Each structure stands twice: as C-alpha cells, then as structure tokens.
Amino acid sequence: MANLQAIIDNLSAGVRGAHTKLAQQARDHQSIQGDQALVKQELQRQQRDLQNLADAIASIKGVNGGGPSPLDMRDGEQVWQEHIMYISQIPGRRVPFDLLVNIPIGSDVRSIQQATSVISQDGPFVAVARYCAFQSTYQFTETDDTGATTTFQGRSFGRFRPVHSVNDFNDSQAFQPITGIASPGTGAPIYASPSNHSGFRTMEFDAVIKFLNQGAAYPRSNIEVPSALWVGDNNNAFQLGALDFFERGETLQWEVTPQHVNNPPDGNVSQFLAGGVYPAADSQYDVHEGILDQFDPDATEDPVARLPQGILSIGLHGFRIIQPPGPVRLV
Numbered sequence: 001m002a003n004l005q006a007i008i009d010n011l012s013a014g015v016r017g018a019h020t021k022l023a024q025q026a027r028d029h030q031s032i033q034g035d036q037a038l039v040k041q042e043l044q045r046q047q048r049d050l051q052n053l054a055d056a057i058a059s060i061k062g063v064n065g066g067g068p069s070p071l072d073m074r075d076g077e078q079v080w081q082e083h084i085m086y087i088s089q090i091p092g093r094r095v096p097f098d099l100l101v102n103i104p105i106g107s108d109v110r111s112i113q114q115a116t117s118v119i120s121q122d123g124p125f126v127a128v129a130r131y132c133a134f135q136s137t138y139q140f141t142e143t144d145d146t147g148a149t150t151t152f153q154g155r156s157f158g159r160f161r162p163v164h165s166v167n168d169f170n171d172s173q174a175f176q177p178i179t180g181i182a183s184p185g186t187g188a189p190i191y192a193s194p195s196n197h198s199g200f201r202t203m204e205f206d207a208v209i210k211f212l213n214q215g216a217a218y219p220r221s222n223i224e225v226p227s228a229l230w231v232g233d234n235n236n237a238f239q240l241g242a243l244d245f246f247e248r249g250e251t252l253q254w255e256v257t258p259q260h261v262n263n264p265p266d267g268n269v270s271q272f273l274a275g276g277v278y279p280a281a282d283s284q285y286d287v288h289e290g291i292l293d294q295f296d297p298d299a300t301e302d303p304v305a306r307l308p309q310g311i312l313s314i315g316l317h318g319f320r321i322i323q324p325p326g327p328v329r330l331v
Contacts (some may be wrong), residue, residue: 004130013028052135087243092123092321099125100315103256105134106206107308114255116214117315119246123323125316127244129237130211132230132314134161138263138289143303154202154289154308161203161310162235164228171199196279202288203262205311210255213246220244224257230314237317244316254314262308273301282306 101115118124138154162168208224232238246252260266265281273279274295280302283293291304 035256075111087126087245090124092323095322097125097320098315098317099127100254100313101254103254103312103314105256105258105262105310105312107306108261110258110261111281112255113312114253114256116251116253119195119248119250119252121248121325123321124248125246125318125320127240127246127316127318129239129317130210130315131232131235131237131317132163132227132312134163134203134205135159135311135313136161137309137311138203138291139307139309140291141305141307142291143305152290154291156203156289159203160204162201163205163207163231163312164226165200165204165206167230167234168200168204173199188307194262196284197287198263198268202285203255205257205262205276205310205312207256207312208259209314210257212253212255214251214253216250224255244318252316256312256314262310263306275296276303280304 099117101117103113103115105113134154136154136159138156139151140154141149141151143149165171205227207227209227209230210224211220213220230238263282263285265284268279268281268284270278270279270281270283274297277299278295279293282302283291283304285308286293286304286307289306291306293304296303
C-alpha cells in the first residue's frame with residue numbers, strides 16, 4: 001500500500017507540474033499573440049506612411065510639369081535623367097497674341113525712352129517674331145501779321161513712317177528749284193530748293209533698341225540693336241531664332257535711344273535772308289509737310305513753329321497659353 005500511495009502522490013505531483021507548465025505556455029502564447037498584433041499594427045502604419053509619401057511625391061511631380069521620373073533604371077543601376085518640359089507640353093489653350101507698347105518720341109528728343117509690359121496671370125506668352133513702326137503726329141503753328149496763331153496738322157500726321165533710313169534711296173538727289181514767280185524771283189515763297197529741301201523722308205526714325213526681361217539672367221542681345229536690324233526687309237516682322245518663353249508675372253522692358261531728333265535741321269542752308277530769319281533752319285522738311293514759308297522782309301523771327309512728334313509702336317508677336325488660376329498640373 002505504501003508503494004501504491006507513493007505512486008499516486010508522484011502522479012499527482014506530475015499532473016500539477018504539467019498543469020503549471022500548460023498554464024505558463026498559455027500565458028506565453030497570449031504574450032506572443034499580443035506582440036504579433038503590435039508588429040502587425042506597426043507594419044500597417046508604415047504602409048500608410050509609405051503610401052502618403054508616394055502620393056506627396058506624385059503631387060510634386062505633377063506640379064512641376066509631369067513627364068517621366070528623373071530616376072531611371074539602366075543595366076540594373078539607377079541613373080539621373082534630365083527633367084525637361086517642352087513648350088508643346090505646357091497645358092492650356094493657345095491663342096494668337098500681339099504684345100506691344102507705345103513710346104512717345106517728342107521733338108528734340110535723343111535721350112533714352114522706355115516702356116514696360118507685364119505678362120498677366122492668364123498664362124505665359126511665347127514670342128515668335130518682333131516688329132515696330134513709327135507713327136507721325138507732326139503739327140505746326142503759324143503766326144500771321146496780326147499776331148494770330150493757328151495750329152495745323154502736317155501732311156504726315158497719322159501716317160506710319162519707316163523705322164530706319166536704310167531704304168531711303170532719294171537722298172542727295174538734286175532737282176530744279178521751284179518758286180512762286182518766274183526766276184530769279186523777288187522774294188516770293190520758295191516751294192522747293194536743293195538748298196533747303198531735304199531729300200530724306202519726313203519723320204523718318206532711326207534708333208538703337210535694347211530689350212530686357214527684368215529679373216532674367218539671359219539677355220536678348222550683347223549690345224543695343226539698331227532699328228534697321230530690328231525689323232526685316234521693308235519693315236517686315238523679324239522672325240526670332242527660337243521661341244521666346246515668358247512666364248506669368250514677368251516684366252518686359254524696351255529702351256529706345258533715337259539717333260537724331262525728328263526731322264533734324266542738320267545740313268540745311270538757312271538764315272541768310274531778312275536779318276538771318278529766312279530760310280529757317282528747321283524748314284528743310286516744310287515742302288513735305290505742306291508748310292508755306294511766306295517771305296517777310298520785316299520778320300525778326302520765324303512765324304512757323306514746328307512740332308515733329310511721333311509714337312513708336314514696338315513689340316512681339318506670338319501666342320498666349322491660357323491657363324486657369326493657380327498651379328497647373330499634368331495628368
């Protein structure tokens with residue numbers, strides 16, 4: 001009996017030990033399940049973070065213009081590719097557009113005259129050609145014997161004149177003098193004379209032009225461009241060497257320096273009649289403009305005051321890329 005009781009006690013102790021080990025294993029299993037749940041949650045969080053990062057990178061790439069990723073695989077290695085976007089890839093509606101400014105050129109002006117234009121927020125501007133034209137606003141006043149002054153518009157008023165003298169083929173051509181009465185005359189008005197009638201065209205413009213994109217690092221010329229080279233042939237538009245792109249908000253500036261005053265008096269044979277008044281120094285374009293220089297032997301000053309003023313229209317031809325407000329994104 002003693003041996004049987006000992007055997008039973010040993011079996012009971014073994015069963016209790018087994019229960020204890022099973023309970024410990026159950027607790028360890030629960031702990032492992034808890035750790036696995038934490039690891040799973042961490043993996044899910046990392047997956048969400050990676051997805052958010054991928055979405056952010058895709059958004060940045062879209063704002064910058066889209067296109068292929070700058071990183072590419074070549075022979076199993078990542079290499080950096082140039083991220084270039086061409087004008088043809090810019091989204092938006094293409095609309096033909098002329099961007100011009102008007103620069104008044106007053107009489108006796110040889111200093112720099114300038115004008116600016118800002119690209120609006122409707123979209124960038126792409127220039128393909130440049131051009132300019134000069135419009136005469138010539139006027140003059142005449143004072144009669146009573147002291148009354150009358151203002152007239154010259155013949156060239158409102159007409160567009162050349163922007164350079166390269167094609168002026170009539171200069172230095174002499175002609176027979178034309179007077180109001182038979183030669184030699186007795187002080188009658190001289191309608192035309194080689195001595196004081198210019199062979200150059202009235203209100204002909206010559207200047208040098210400088211074009212600037214304010215804030216840009218790339219100038220459009222190394223020196224100022226003569227107006228004779230700003231246009232092509234007989235005042236035709238000059239095609240640019242490449243499409244010139246101007247972003248929204250950029251400021252375009254033209255600086256124009258006339259090379260002579262409008263209708264200059266230079267070279268005129270003048271002021272040897274009537275006490276040094278006739279013919280007037282400024283009279284060599286009077287026949288062009290329809291001004292009659294009536295001779296007055298008692299005159300002490302020229303009765304005609306000339307205002308050879310004009311307006312230079314200069315600008316670029318191209319197209320606008322109309323875009324909605326805010327950053328533009330490619331899809």
